[in-house]
């Protein structure tokens with residue numbers, strides 16, 4: 001069985017949680033490799049809805065081992081809440097969850113700095129989730145961060161806290177006029193969290209190596225999406241981690257030579273939360289229709305998501321940066337009500353039409369989308385499970401999207417529940433996982 005990375009091909013919220021949930025039964029280990037509790041992976045199992053923030057979606061499948069890799073930033077209080085709520089709902093964590101010693105910890109001053117800097121940023125505001133993810137990664141890169149292993153060493157933790165709290169308090173008080181913190185207050189809370197989490201904290205890169213040597217297959221579950229990547233996204237309107245496929249290696253300690261394939265997830269349209277360029281954004285009736293039909297409200301912050309047409313230039317870029325082998329298209333049924341559907345096939349900037357995703361911020365803001373227009377199918381695709389049952393126009397839409405991105409489509413999601421899924425016959429995904437159909441209930 002291959003080792004596969006799943007990445008978002010847009011600005012996050014593509015429905016990765018559902019696709020991971022469908023294919024997880026065929027993997028032994030599921031790894032989260034970046035991001036933190038800014039993510040919200042919604043998974044519907046039977047009639048129950050779970051929103052996972054830091055724990056891999058594989059936790060909902062008994063017997064799968066789940067890793068929070070070194071590339072993740074962990075808010076211990078939020079993680080413990082998530083663990084307790086899973087246990088209350090009957091999900092077992094014993095022997096199923098492992099946290100990297102090298103993962104960095106979100107400290108209380110990180111959300112405070114995140115919110116304070118956003119409140120003073122004016123037009124440079126990013127629209128972060130306010131969870132402290134950016135400041136935690138900033139400390140990691142500045143080499144002053146605190147790692148999960150440090151939580152288990154009281155003396156080292158105190159030393160690192162003394163340095164950080166002094167520095168952060170000055171920033172918070174003098175620059176942002178915001179609340180400050182005490183070392184003792186943080187220390188006592190974080191030692192308590194450490195006691196709780198200690199059984200789960202381990203050398204996950206070594207575990208992964210040993211398990212892979214023994215033949216285990218690994219699924220890497222990305223959070224956010226390509227366009228929010230720290231290097232490849234629409235900087236500075238991005239998150240602070242490596243959301244693209246390369247992040248799976250650095251964020252887990254698994255070498256590139258052990259990864260066999262990458263699946264990109266894209267909605268049949270496009271959404272974005274927070275500030276930043278979004279060339280195909282719609283306003284008015286069609287945006288409202290997509291938002292209402294797609295329930296496009298943030299699963300972590302509840303913010304209404306910005307909605308627009310799919311951007312084939314962006315998707316082709318995601319295919320290139322991630323080396324996508326195949327695509328899963330989600331929420332096709334949301335488009336059922338549209339008279340016409342547009343695909344962005346070019347960025348018109350000054351006198352040129354660009355067909356490769358540009359790197360200049362000015363172009364993202366000032367270009368105009370060049371659209372190809374297709375007529376809608378105006379019938380329900382909700383819950384369909386066979387490609388052949390899709391209306392001809394829906395199949396034409398998917399075929400055109402695939403052609404424009406240069407990537408085949410292996411899976412189409414037609415609803416939130418696990419079995420509202422079309423597996424394309426003889427596709428990359430069914431070739432990788434021949435028994436994939438067996439994870440979906442029979443028709």
Ligand code: IMP
Pocket residue numbers: 011012013038039040126127128129130131132133134223224228237238239240273274275
């Ligand atoms: P941060 O990750 O909280 O720093 O936020 C930076 C940007 O990434 C903001 O535009 C957020 O809305 C966006 N973002 C962060 N996490 C997610 C996510 O899980 N889905 C979609 N957007 C996200």
